Amino acid sequence: MTADTVGGVWTYSIELIRALPHIEFALATMGAPITAEQRAEASQLPNVQLFPSSYALEWMDDPWQDVDRAGDWLLEIARSFNPHVVHLNGYAHASLRWAAPVLVVAHSDVLSWWAAVKKCEAPRGYSEYRKRVAEGLNAADVVVAPTAAMLRSLGENFSWRGDGRVIWNGRDPQLFSSGIKRDVIFSAGRAWDEAKNLAALEAAAPQVRWPIEIAGDTSHPNGAELQFKYVRALGKLPGHQLVERLATSAIYALPARYEPFGLSALEAALSGCALVLGDVPSLREVWGDAARFVDADDHHALAAALNALIDDVAERDKLADRAQRRAAEFSPQRMAAGYNAAYSDCLTPRAVEMVP
CATH class of the missing domain: 3.40.50.2000 (Glycogen Phosphorylase B;)
Incomplete structure (x- = not known):
């Protein structure tokens, strides 16, 4: 292999x-x-x-x-x-x-x-x-x-x-758990990757009522360093710290333009996060009604989707539960x-x- x-x-x-x-x-x-x-x-x-x-x-x-x-x-x-x-x-x-x-x-x-x-x-x-x-x-x-x-x-x-x-x-569900959730939006991935489109969270952050944290490499292979002003960049975290962040984050956002499957979203769902994802065919195929989908390039729509879940605890909990049950199918x-x-x-x- x-x-x-x-x-x-x-x-x-x-x-x-x-x-x-x-x-x-x-x-x-x-x-x-x-x-x-x-x-x-x-x-x-x-x-x-x-x-x-x-x-x-x-x-x-x-x-x-x-x-x-x-x-x-x-x-x-x-x-x-x-x-x-x-x-x-x-x-x-x-x-x-x-x-x-x-x-x-x-x-x-x-x-x-x-x-x-x-x-x-x-x-x-x-x-x-x-x-x-x-x-x-x-x-x-x-x-x-x-x-x-x-x-x-x-x-x-x-x-x-x-x-x-x-x-x-x-992914093995025993590697993940849902803890006491903080009022925070989390995301993970190569921050410089245009496909992951984590820069959209930086653009939407001024309109979002909760803090946004991003874990992942901010150094592009060409040597450029991606700078964030409105989100908290955590850098590349060891596996156990990433698991802890997922366990305690209420919402996981991945406004991807391209994501053929999305292991990070699966890990977030297994950790009890509500999912807000880029509206691409593969993520629709995987998650169906177990996630909220947004146009990856519409920063206002991204902020609106995040704020809607921030304001509606019952809907957020329902979406998180739906995602966790869907995630159990990907064993x-x-x-x-x-x-x-x-x-x-x-x-x-x-x-x-x-x-x-």
Whole structure:
């Protein structure tokens, strides 16, 4: 299994490995050096061998030399580990000459990100990315996405029509709890990420009657530092502190322009927060009537939605309860069952059409 260390894919990978204790995993990490906290998480799982690296990911700037080197490295790991299935949380490496069937998980992609965030097609500079992702999708034996919206986007952007299925992500509810709620609005994520759109909370904050707190990295990879005036920036919190903030925050706001699933919203719901989310198809698909949805670029509507829940305690509690019950459906056990079936399908010989 591959995983990047810079986003939610790490959390997803650890949760899935934990939920499949009967399967031995070789976990190859890329994107950035693994942190001490991540290494400690992996060390607690007896069914994983960790292979860390800092090779660039395919969505990063000018990554292809690193991507090719990472491919050689992954094949070397496979030769020693001898996997029954290759589980890739990315696209490009699916087209390598693997000796085992390949499952690709589509957590996100640059082209759908660009369409949702920039409201236009990705620039021509992404032609190599488009080519490599399409080749990877077409080489995969099975393609998985966490939502039907994400799965549809693969066909729209890469003309892919292969074997695809939706398997919801999951989080262990025992890792989260609902405590005494403070009159505060909380959010978490990379503050500089235009897709997460946490800057909208800064814009809406002067109109909102409760304080807003944001946990997450404020330093852009290009070196720029995002400054906040009206919200409280907590920086990147350790896992246990993030859990504490979720437990004691009454409202969780994620005005995302693009979010193919949204693990942070799931964690907030498991913690008893009322959800205010960006009105995008994937989040509608996941949460239905268990969240309030707002136009991600309408800061007045965002402030109004937050103030409405601030003023109506009964509605806020009702929405939080609805979200928590919905969140219980996204269990690690359900996710594990889906992947067990997908792995089995990868290993099932397919009928070959004989051409006279």
